[in-house]
Amino acid sequence: MSSTLAAPSFETPEKPPTWLGLQAPRYTSYPSAQHFHAGVNADLHASWLTSIRKDQTVSAYVHIPFCRELCWFCGCHTKMTYRDEPIEKYVRVLLGEIALIGKHAAGKGKLKQIHFGGGSPSLLNESQLMSILYALASAFEFAPPGELAIELDPRTTSEEKIAFYGSLGFTRVSMGIQDFDPKVQKAVNRIQSFEMVAGLMKRLHEAGIHQINTDLIYGLPYQTVTSFEHTLKQTLSLTPSRIALFSYAHVPHMKKHQRLIDEHALPDDRTKLTLYRMATEFLLANGYTAIGIDHFARADDSLTVAANSHRMRRNFQGYVTDTTDILLGFGTSAISQFPGGYTQNYSATHEYSKRIEAGQLATCRGWKAGAQDSFRKEIIDTLMCYMEADIGQIAAKHGQDANICARELTLLQECAYSDIAHTKGNLVQIATPYRMASRAVAAVFDQYQLPDSAQYSRVS
Numbered sequence: 001m002s003s004t005l006a007a008p009s010f011e012t013p014e015k016p017p018t019w020l021g022l023q024a025p026r027y028t029s030y031p032s033a034q035h036f037h038a039g040v041n042a043d044l045h046a047s048w049l050t051s052i053r054k055d056q057t058v059s060a061y062v063h064i065p066f067c068r069e070l071c072w073f074c075g076c077h078t079k080m081t082y083r084d085e086p087i088e089k090y091v092r093v094l095l096g097e098i099a100l101i102g103k104h105a106a107g108k109g110k111l112k113q114i115h116f117g118g119g120s121p122s123l124l125n126e127s128q129l130m131s132i133l134y135a136l137a138s139a140f141e142f143a144p145p146g147e148l149a150i151e152l153d154p155r156t157t158s159e160e161k162i163a164f165y166g167s168l169g170f171t172r173v174s175m176g177i178q179d180f181d182p183k184v185q186k187a188v189n190r191i192q193s194f195e196m197v198a199g200l201m202k203r204l205h206e207a208g209i210h211q212i213n214t215d216l217i218y219g220l221p222y223q224t225v226t227s228f229e230h231t232l233k234q235t236l237s238l239t240p241s242r243i244a245l246f247s248y249a250h251v252p253h254m255k256k257h258q259r260l261i262d263e264h265a266l267p268d269d270r271t272k273l274t275l276y277r278m279a280t281e282f283l284l285a286n287g288y289t290a291i292g293i294d295h296f297a298r299a300d301d302s303l304t305v306a307a308n309s310h311r312m313r314r315n316f317q318g319y320v321t322d323t324t325d326i327l328l329g330f331g332t333s334a335i336s337q338f339p340g341g342y343t344q345n346y347s348a349t350h351e352y353s354k355r356i357e358a359g360q361l362a363t364c365r366g367w368k369a370g371a372q373d374s375f376r377k378e379i380i381d382t383l384m385c386y387m388e389a390d391i392g393q394i395a396a397k398h399g400q401d402a403n404i405c406a407r408e409l410t411l412l413q414e415c416a417y418s419d420i421a422h423t424k425g426n427l428v429q430i431a432t433p434y435r436m437a438s439r440a441v442a443a444v445f446d447q448y449q450l451p452d453s454a455q456y457s458r459v460s
């Protein structure tokens with residue numbers, strides 16, 4: 001990256017694009033979790049765990065559903081606690097779940113990657129974090145080198161904790177920045193200074209953790225092009241290896257605390273689109289590569305390398321370099337991914353804890369893969385990862401008729417998609433200025449798309 005930041009040269013669109021009102025899932029699974037049902041239960045989950053082979057690679061996602069304060073924009077599965085006791089209690093149950101899942105898997109599978117997400121795993125103290133890692137090491141054979149990653153809320157991350165993450169061998173962290181503007185921060189109840197984040201970044205490098213992701217959100221109240229450009233400049237001065245540029249998903253009917261946000265202060269559609277275009281151009285002009293719908297990474301980042309060699313994947317954690325066969329989710333609401341489908345744990349802590357303490361898996365629902373699922377999943381993942389997909393090629397790979405998606409290809413020629421998708425025979429290409437709209441294009445290939453799309457957030 002150059003020492004002086006290149007200015008963006010974007011143009012504000014004159015008329016609202018045709019696709020702006022479309023709503024679609026984020027496709028971190030196929031089908032999206034809204035379709036999961038209770039027919040996939042603890043018994044099926046247990047049988048999928050039992051059938052893990054000794055040589056299969058496994059990654060673990062550990063969910064920590066606690067935060068000290070609730071950001072009003074938050075769409076994550078988390079809750080606020082000022083006390084440490086609920087966290088201590090939760091970790092005890094989590095250790096029980098890890099042991100139980102390890103017992104079902106009977107020591108098979110090689111654990112390559114571990115990701116702590118949330119909520120805010122930075123709330124875990126040293127002994128809690130150690131005990132979780134120790135439990136995983138007791139339940140599974142470790143297969144290094146892999147990624148050991150953790151999501152940090154800067155406000156609950158101390159310098160001592162960072163030194164500890166370094167000593168444990170954490171290789172990657174994600175830090176929530178969202179926006180540095182004090183007016184925006186006040187409007188979303190998330191106050192954190194640039195100086196505090198910059199200090200922690202310095203400590204991370206000193207601790208030997210150089211793979212650092214930062215999260216930004218566009219579409220928050222009071223954001224303007226000028227204010228958000230300033231946040232981008234401040235973020236870039238911290239030289240993160242990856243930046244996630246999330247579109248604010250405002251779903252107050254599902255996340256009640258979002259009602260605390262003054263809707264009148266939210267940028268309108270045109271401004272939100274302009275924020276996105278400006279941020280994209282800005283990051284591209286300053287040495288970052290656009291990846292998928294909402295990620296940017298430096299050329300030396302492993303995600304860029306994986307994207308360039310078509311090895312990148314999309315799962316519940318977003319875009320990943322993880323190529324393991326099985327993803328095991330631990331904790332409330334956590335989703336596991338097996339060759340045969342998905343399972344999800346209860347979201348309510350008391351429901352989750354009740355099962356685990358009784359020696360049962362905490363599975364509440366899931367999905368058993370249907371006949372066309374792997375074919376359609378590959379189309380959707382390919383579009384979401386690479387902005388284009390050759391339907392004929394994917395059909396041939398899955399032993400499907402090349403004309404199987406004729407209806408979908410015709411649909412994409414309709415007016416609503418004219419700005420975002422182009423088709424050439426069986427090839428579907430997404431217009432890259434509108435990467436975030438690719439989920440609306442992906443939804444055309446979704447066999448299970450619900451008629452009531454209000455369940456999903458708008459693609460802008």
Ligand SMILES: C[S@@+](CC[C@H](N)C(=O)[O-])C[C@H]1O[C@@H](n2cnc3c(N)ncnc32)[C@H](O)[C@@H]1O
Nearest residue numbers: 073074075118119151152153176215246248249
């Ligand atoms: C689990 S949180 C990150 C870790 C930590 N809790 C923090 O906030 O610093 C994951 C990220 O999801 C993003 N996020 C949360 N709610 C969102 C929403 N409604 N729309 C878009 N992005 C959202 C934020 O950028 C947040 O950093």
Ligand code: SF4
Nearest residue numbers: 067070071074076119
């Ligand atoms: S954005 Fe992060 S810190 Fe804020 S409430 Fe959500 S999970 Fe917690």
